[in-house]
Amino acid sequence: MSRMSTIRAALGAALLAAAAALPLAPAEAAWPERPITFIVPWGAGGGTDAVARTLATLMEKDLGQPVNVVNRTGGSGVVGHQAIASAPADGYTVGMVTIEINMMHWVNLTPLTHKDYTPLALVNVDPAGLQVAADSPFKTAKDVVAAAKEGKRLKASGTGQGGIWHLAAAGMMSAAGADPNSVQWVPSQGSAPALQDLVASGIQITSVSLPEAKSMVDAGKVRNLLIMDAQRSPSAPDVPTIKEALGVDFAVGTWRGIGGPKGLPPEIAEKLVASIKKAHESKEFKDFMAQRGFSAAWMGPQDYAAFMAKSDADLGSIMKAIGLAK
């Protein structure tokens, strides 16, 4: 019996010692001393997920700790963005902050704005396009706008109600002097089903980005009419800009960046940015982006913050103009 109690006492002491040692360990170690979680607010297999996984794999090699991509999907991005913003600001949770962060709060879906994040880097911008089916009566973007001006209601799709491509289509009409309500938006689960519906003649136009439409265009099923950007895309040089096609200036596109929770310690943020930059400049990442037809872009923390602020104001005014936001 006394031997038992000795063992118990020894065990207890060992436990206590272990417990006492616990809080000391993290303070000594330098970041990163454990795996980093990389939250993606969109589903596995999508474009954002692919970009995140490619970057994460490259950062992992650089940082010497696993960078685990975690998909937190749902709620049109609300859930994942919320998860990034409310994670502890210790550098062990970062995430993809996408354009939706500048749209959701305008329609009161979430109180979150871009100010709730520590901006790290912008990695990619993809302008909107305008597509019709190969056998569509619309030959040029002018035909589309003309039909809208005649009072036709054009069935359009590409994303959910109030999503970025919805803004692009309605904003384009508005910029070209047509009624933005001439776009009758048909909500869809994303660009792929929308393009399929375009081919199946369920809808008349889509306004998704060029890389999203690439395989359908290559298959000869869909035609690009314009790109909503100031210059043509290097990967599709034959697609005219909106200025060339309609004579108006209008640019809108989706973008993807990396951010952490607000208040990330500056020295950790610096290390993260350096690692992202290294991954972004690597040949693997460039090859990957080129293969997917995504246009890689780079902005550091300050530029990215300014870019987000401007994007937020722009999107807000478009959404008000087309009656999506009050």
Add this chain to the structure above:
Amino acid sequence: MPDLIHNALLAAQLVFQPQVLLVILASAVFGMAVGAIPGLTATMATALLVPITFFMDPIPAIAAIVTATAMAIFSGDIPGALLRIPGTPASAAYTDEAYAMTLKGRGHQALGAGLVFSAIGGLIGTAVLIVGAPALAEVALKFSSFEYFWLVVLGLSAAVFIGSANVVKALIMLILGLLVACVGLDNPAGYPRFTLGNAELMGGISLIPVMVGMFAVSEVLRFCVDTDPPLRMVQGRLSGVFEGIGATARRYKMGILRGSLFGTVIGIQPGAGADMASWLSYAMSKRFSREPEKFGTGHIEGIVESGAANNSALAGAWIPALVFGIPGDSITAIAIGVLYMKGLNPGPSLFLNNPQNIYAIFLVFILANLIMVPLGWAAIRLSANILRVPRNILMPVILVFCVVGSFAINNTVFGVLLMLVFGVAAFLLEENGFPVAPAILGLVLGSMLEETFVTSMIKADGDPLVFFERPISATLGVVTITVLLWPVGSALWRRWRLGRRDGRVPG
């Protein structure tokens, strides 16, 4: 023809390399394990493979995904049959049936049939994939929301056929499932419904935790309240897995063929994968069976047909994925990403420029379905150990597994909470004779039902007749309505005949 042989030879050179074969073997074992663990789906196996495939050449990368998913879809049958917990949603349709067989001491036959006919279904699906890839994708491509709407309604009508004796209770569970699917932001209007201001609920209620709760936690609870004197666990005989398989195959050859082809066709439809294929196919099997009354009592027929269907759907889903880059299901959605990553951009040009790569993928499909048989046999034999573990140790361990599986879907304890809530609810509902399966079906198809209907009405400017204007849609509509009205019609017909024989007018 010489081209075909030339390409097949080139493809064989790509595939029959030690490294590729090793990858196939390793991912097969991985897929078996993931599928057999409740709460981990074939989709998850794929998602987990993506970072690993990053370091591989294109062919082994695709091979890893194809093999792992095929194995996971089969091995989901194992916990389904032994513990009444489907390993993947695609096994849920016939889980009760297989478990009933285990209780009758015929678990080995249920699993053997699942294994062999999964492989056969997979091979038939692959054959369709090889022969008809471009042509079939062309057909599926003509589908708009109108056609999808009918397909979904057809899927939901399965709830009536799967349903228990009590049609009203089955219908109530279906409605509850559809209502649960309404929760969140992902509806055509993009308006948050029933979220109580909670950000997690905005994302909606994900299927996996609900399934784990309704199928696994409720089972653990049932074990805990079992006041009968402790029963010895039915000692499942798991030797002789292939016993009587030849006779079964001969007896149900039409069902095997029907399940495989039907599964392939469902797989081709974007958005409808192995899950829907197995539900619909099970219902279809019951519909056409000569002994439908035996379904649900441990009858092998439905397992044969829908076991073949869910594996053939997997192959079918690759048809639109390869030809047009449109995912047939969530697995191919991820696979398309890998194809792009590896420079094999899906589209007709892939068939023109690098046919040997396409043939190599076909070859991997064939190999995967072939090694499924010995590996699956080994997995079934090993799983016998699950049965020998005392249930009072097994059940708590399963509970922890469920916790981790529900957590892993989104890496949030919200999944665990959902699992708990739905587990307790399912336990209470089942005690009162409400069947669980229709609720799952409602949850799976709910958002698609609403979305296809709403978007169709927008496109038709509010005119419901458009559902019958497009030729394919009209055909599907007529088929669906016939299937829906069939039970009512045949009941009326029987009454009328009876009435005539008795010389009375039908009342």
Add this chain to the structure above:
Amino acid sequence: MKVNDALSGALLALLALVVLFAVKDYPTIPGQDIGPAAFPSLLAGLLLVCSAVLVVRGLQDRRAAWVSPGAWLRSPRHLLNVGLVVGGLALYVAASDTVGFIPLSLLILSALFLALDVRPLLVLPVALVATLVIHFVFYKLLRVPLPWGWLQGIAW
């Protein structure tokens, strides 16, 4: 625990009414004739009809008691089992972030093993082995970020 169909039907009807009440203020979306309230309202309506059928059937079945508690509700032992499962899961939901997966899994497993009459000598070893195996498979192989909680300092 069996409840008379009339009672469960009444509860379901109540649920349908709650749904109808909840969706009544949902907005109409410009450009969509069928708003976010339509589909849930339709379902709630169907649910009302079905639950009415259930109530009628329950009332017709005169033999059935209103509530017939299962044997387990009268047995403290079995009630404890249920309490441990539900309570264990609730505890995990509430505390996994701070306490961590390994301690909680150990606790839940040991408590359930004890309640389900596993031999006392086996309880801790089996709980430990099961916890560590599950942790290894999910954390290391499948990279699921299970929380470390209290064990953060000695994370491996």
